[in-house]
Amino acid sequence: MNNPTNTKVFKPNWCLGCGNYGIHAALLSALKNSGQAPEDTVIVGGIGCGGSLPYWSGTYGLIGLHGRAIPIATGIKMANRKLKVIVVAGDGDTYGIGLNHFIHGIRRDADIVCLVCDNGVYGLTKGQASPTSPMGFKSPSTPNGNRLQPLNPLALALTAGCGFVARGYAGNVPLLADLIRQAIEYPGFAFIDVLQPCVTYNRDHDYAYHAKSIIPVEMTLDRNEALSTVMAQQERTPVGLIFKADSSSRATQADRTLVADPGTDSVDITKTLEKYA
Amino acid sequence: MKKHDISLLIVGKGGQGIDAAGQILAKALFRSGWHVFGYAESENVIQGGLNTYRLRISDRPVSAMEKNLDFILALDATTAASFIADLELTGKCLIDTEDVTAEDGRIVRLPMAMLAAEAKLNKARNIVGLGALIRLLGLPLEPLETAITEKYRDKSSEIVSQNIQAARSGHLSVNQEDSAAPNEVLRAPDENSNLITGGTLGALGAIKAGCKFFAAYPMTPSSSILHTLASLADEYGISVNHVEDEIAAINMAIGAGFAGVRSMTATSGGGYALMTEAIGLAGMIESPVVILEVQRPGPSTGLPTRTAQGDLRQVLHAGQGEFPHVVLAPGTLTQAFEDIFKAFNIAERYQCPVTVLLDKYLADKQTDVVLPDADLKIDHGKLLAEGSDAQFQRYASGEDGIPIRSLPGQVKGIHTATSYEHGPDGQPTEDPVTVEAMNDRRLAKMTTLSNALSPISLEGPEDAAYTIICWGSTYGIAKEIIARHGSLNLLHFRHINPLPANTKKVLSSIRNPILLENNATGQLGGWLREKFGLQTPNRILNHSGRPFYVDELDKRISDILGETI
Numbered sequence: 001m002n003n004p005t006n007t008k009v010f011k012p013n014w015c016l017g018c019g020n021y022g023i024h025a026a027l028l029s030a031l032k033n034s035g036q037a038p039e040d041t042v043i044v045g046g047i048g049c050g051g052s053l054p055y056w057s058g059t060y061g062l063i064g065l066h067g068r069a070i071p072i073a074t075g076i077k078m079a080n081r082k083l084k085v086i087v088v089a090g091d092g093d094t095y096g097i098g099l100n101h102f103i104h105g106i107r108r109d110a111d112i113v114c115l116v117c118d119n120g121v122y123g124l125t126k127g128q129a130s131p132t133s134p135m136g137f138k139s140p141s142t143p144n145g146n147r148l149q150p151l152n153p154l155a156l157a158l159t160a161g162c163g164f165v166a167r168g169y170a171g172n173v174p175l176l177a178d179l180i181r182q183a184i185e186y187p188g189f190a191f192i193d194v195l196q197p198c199v200t201y202n203r204d205h206d207y208a209y210h211a212k213s214i215i216p217v218e219m220t221l222d223r224n225e226a227l228s229t230v231m232a233q234q235e236r237t238p239v240g241l242i243f244k245a246d247s248s249s250r251a252t253q254a255d256r257t258l259v260a261d262p263g264t265d266s267v268d269i270t271k272t273l274e275k276y277a
Numbered sequence: 278m279k280k281h282d283i284s285l286l287i288v289g290k291g292g293q294g295i296d297a298a299g300q301i302l303a304k305a306l307f308r309s310g311w312h313v314f315g316y317a318e319s320e321n322v323i324q325g326g327l328n329t330y331r332l333r334i335s336d337r338p339v340s341a342m343e344k345n346l347d348f349i350l351a352l353d354a355t356t357a358a359s360f361i362a363d364l365e366l367t368g369k370c371l372i373d374t375e376d377v378t379a380e381d382g383r384i385v386r387l388p389m390a391m392l393a394a395e396a397k398l399n400k401a402r403n404i405v406g407l408g409a410l411i412r413l414l415g416l417p418l419e420p421l422e423t424a425i426t427e428k429y430r431d432k433s434s435e436i437v438s439q440n441i442q443a444a445r446s447g448h449l450s451v452n453q454e455d456s457a458a459p460n461e462v463l464r465a466p467d468e469n470s471n472l473i474t475g476g477t478l479g480a481l482g483a484i485k486a487g488c489k490f491f492a493a494y495p496m497t498p499s500s501s502i503l504h505t506l507a508s509l510a511d512e513y514g515i516s517v518n519h520v521e522d523e524i525a526a527i528n529m530a531i532g533a534g535f536a537g538v539r540s541m542t543a544t545s546g547g548g549y550a551l552m553t554e555a556i557g558l559a560g561m562i563e564s565p566v567v568i569l570e571v572q573r574p575g576p577s578t579g580l581p582t583r584t585a586q587g588d589l590r591q592v593l594h595a596g597q598g599e600f601p602h603v604v605l606a607p608g609t610l611t612q613a614f615e616d617i618f619k620a621f622n623i624a625e626r627y628q629c630p631v632t633v634l635l636d637k638y639l640a641d642k643q644t645d646v647v648l649p650d651a652d653l654k655i656d657h658g659k660l661l662a663e664g665s666d667a668q669f670q671r672y673a674s675g676e677d678g679i680p681i682r683s684l685p686g687q688v689k690g691i692h693t694a695t696s697y698e699h700g701p702d703g704q705p706t707e708d709p710v711t712v713e714a715m716n717d718r719r720l721a722k723m724t725t726l727s728n729a730l731s732p733i734s735l736e737g738p739e740d741a742a743y744t745i746i747c748w749g750s751t752y753g754i755a756k757e758i759i760a761r762h763g764s765l766n767l768l769h770f771r772h773i774n775p776l777p778a779n780t781k782k783v784l785s786s787i788r789n790p791i792l793l794e795n796n797a798t799g800q801l802g803g804w805l806r807e808k809f810g811l812q813t814p815n816r817i818l819n820h821s822g823r824p825f826y827v828d829e830l831d832k833r834i835s836d837i838l839g840e841t842i
Contacts, residue, residue, distance in 0.1 A: 038691060039685070039686055039687060039688045039690070039691055040685070040686055042536070042685050044532075045693075045695075047696070052705075054693045054695075055693050055695070055704060055705065057693075058691070059691065060685040060690075060691055060692065060693070061692070061693030061694065061695070062532070062535055062562065062693065062694045062695075063693060063694070063695040063696055063697065064528065064531070064555075064558055064562075064696055065528065065554055065555060065558050065696060067524075068524060068525075068528040068555065071520070071524070071525040071526075071528035071529045071532065072528045072529070072531060072532040072535075073532060074529055074532065075490065075492070075528065075529035075530060075531065075532025075533040075534075075535075075536070075540070076532040076533065076535060076536040076685070077532075077536075078490065078516050078518075078529070078533060079489075079490055079516075079532065079533035079534075079535075079536035079537065079538035079540070080536045080537065080538070080685060080686065082686065083536065083685050083686065100521050100522060100525070101521065101524075101525055103521075104520065104521035104525065108518075108520075256510065256514070256515070256516040256517075257516065258489055258490065258514070258516055258538055260536050260537030260538045260684060260686070261537075262537055262657045262660065262684075263487060263655070264654070264655050264657070265655065266485050266486065266487065266618075266653045266654065266655055267484055267485050267486075267487055267513060269481050269484055269485050271512075272481060272484075272509060272512070273471055273473075273481070273648070276471035276472055276473040276477070277468075277470070277471055277472075
């Protein structure tokens, strides 16, 4: 059974030192701090190392298909608006194969949290370059160095209209836990790109590298200012809540959300049939 | 002249109101007590292509179309030319005076453009034609006027009266003596009868079943399901979502099903191809989802606005690996309604994906239907009881192999549903014994369902020398054919996977099968050969993108039976 308090059961298959330990700890802490009941929480995992997190969460979980965590999570949330739904998927999953859903998920703006474990590499398939790998990155699929420009997921989210855009770091659990708590409380699609060392396949970007490169960022309510921040060419990577829309000014989510209620009576369609009489 | 069985064609270019005219005429004749079969077809362009509306009316229920025509209403001479060959010797073709060049006693000149202009509505040429057509049929104008009013009353009273004037002037412009028409109103219309398309009825089947979540990406000819559900979303409290692609559509539907809401998606063959990985996900996590596949001819983009039964094999083999996946193929509008309703019960009872195969022909054809007053009950299958104290294992084997399902929100039901192979507790496993046991348990659900299905049975004379074997939408056509031949009976497959448990027995009683399919390779024939070794040397396969016509098919059947018509 899923039970995080039972340490015998908590046996992740992550490498020693993997950033997912920090993300896991931060997520569980945020859920606890926001008073979220485990039975009313669904964690939707992608396919990748981080996607296994639901097994050890003590909540409901659904580990679906590579790239498709966002539509699955959106369906769950729309079917039962009482649930808190959290996506945990990787950079290859979200910015590669599933990028379409990332953009349209933001447009749909269901009240879900989207955590992207961004280690700049495909870990579970043994180290190929990902959409956030830097130019020149050497990997089994790019032996002469990556020739594709890395994506800027935060700029992408901001321009797609995301109302909650943050960057966290797996090596700073208290900061990440606080970001996740705020994302849980935000009423809409809340996105956190989580910098995460892959100790096996992306050794350049280890804890020491991240510790030196990250700087805290001031939150802004101005989307253009946030965009300038994330687009700026700088030595150091801003971490924290970067942009939050003034939620009172946000349009109500257009899609109908439901409360699951398995009734047993078939629905009366007489009125509609009368139109065809 | 078949006095009480008449085939009509309205033909013209896209934008001339062919479909609108067909809808109005079908409604007027339906209201007058005729049984009606209407079918609109168009070329895959928005304006200017060849558009047709075929209508067959009879004093008996009609379940197919004839190629030969008794009446043609031609709004455009060039597009009409190819259909004149199908016009009966006693038939009549209404055509605009200016358009007529050839001399043919069957041609009735009607100044549609001029009369429409007189009615101050140039585009009402189609309505002028309808008025004249009603006169040729010897039927009263009043039901047509009512149908016109209903069609245009949302626009303006001016448009309604202009159209009615157009119909009246058309009516006055031809002589009834021109035709040997039925000249009577057959019977009082059936109060419980509806004139409706298969697609609309399918959408209503889903609503009736309590479907509350629908996600789809537009794809002809499935989009009518999306449009119907979107138009009824507010009334029935359904979340209807036009999403970014078919992959998102089915994954959202699976998510909604996991959360405990009845959910569905609809697409055509191309979109279904994109959905197949997720169909396997639903099979693996044992979550209910219903998929409507409205077939059109492939391969690839194929013929978007035409019909085919070419996707059976795609559907049967959707997804990698082996998992339970139920495939239903209703044959009539009523069956489409019932099977889509039933699909939701099967999906929950057996916790697996269910695909309902329709096609353009079944989804778009319009007939008068009396829905059976059937006792349609919703069955959610095994759900974890509230307050249950037992240690819950989501994927534990019940006595029939079907586990108990819990829904998020239930304290005792917490689990992770995973696409990785897993043990009874839902945690991943690679243990070979558990892996085989989990696969066997999931697949056994198909055997359980096969035994629970109503037995398949032959229709028509039991000892017939020849048996038509068909599936899905060709049912109505086959039924009309067997009624014409004493040496012919019919085996229609509505449940294709699993097949009903008595299928082998019934097949062994058949002497000479005739395979009838709207595809090139005989896909059901292959499936039956694989399962039961059935050989089908007699095959009537149509992969022209058009449905079968009864009269044409009858000739091919007679050739096989060695009969002369």
